[in-house]
Amino acid sequence: MEFVDAIRDVKKIEQIKAKLKERSIRDYLLFVIGINTGLRISQMLKLKLNDVLTSEGEPAKVLYISPDERGIYLNRNVRNALSYFLEKKEIDREDYLFTSTKKGDPITRQHAYRIVKQAAAEAGIHEHIGTHTLxxxxxxxxxxxxxxxxxxxxxxxxxxxxxxLRYIGAKKEDAAIPLIDVNL
Known part of the structure; x- marks a missing residue:
């Protein structure tokens, strides 16, 4: 397996998001969920609309992948991307989020790789990029x-x-000073 890098430049991330949003709301949502949750691509491809919505049909704040694991927070950017996706796409609650255009199955890992790789290249990123990049x-x-x-x-x-640290490509010195403000 080839080693891939994180995208460190926030401007490049914004460029990728803009390009994907123009081209495909599905691909845009894949990217936004990936960079904001840290889910594995295999976990993301199994997601159904029902997994990311509340019973009222609103984007959920927490995603539960399995009963054994902690919930994963869906931040404002993810919830906004989900709302945008729901505005633009007609989809049943039991449908996969990242559905292939050919059938009702989710896209493949290889297709997800091509989406990420092409979007990064269009944004001028030529480092090693893949689905683990998200x-x-x-x-x-x-x-x-x-x-x-x-x-x-x-x-x-x-x-x-x-x-x-090795996985994310960071050093201890890269960490921000934690703002622990108990203020008792």
Missing amino acids: RKTFGYHAFRKGVSLALLQERFHHATPSET
Whole structure:
């Protein structure tokens, strides 16, 4: 398996999002969910609309992949992308989010790879890019914003903090100063 990099430049991330939004709302949603949740591509491709909606039909704030794992927070960017997706696309609650145009099955990992690779190339990113880039981008930027390395290690199911740092392509010095303001 080829090593891939995180996308470190926020301007490049915005360029990719804009290009994908123009081309395909499905592909845009795939990218936004990937860089904002740290889910594996295999987990994302199994998502059905019902998984990311509340019983009222609104974008959920928490996604539960399995009963054994903690919920995954769906931030404002993900919820906005989901709302945009729902405005533009007619889809049943039991349909896969990332449906292939040929049948009702989800797109393949290979197709997801091509989506990410092409969007990155169009944004001028020529580093090693793949579907793990989405997950690594999430981890890199979360770490830079002060998210605990221990939380990222748990999310990625890594054995050691050094494995997580290596995976996201960061150094301990890259971490933001945590703003722990108890203010008692």
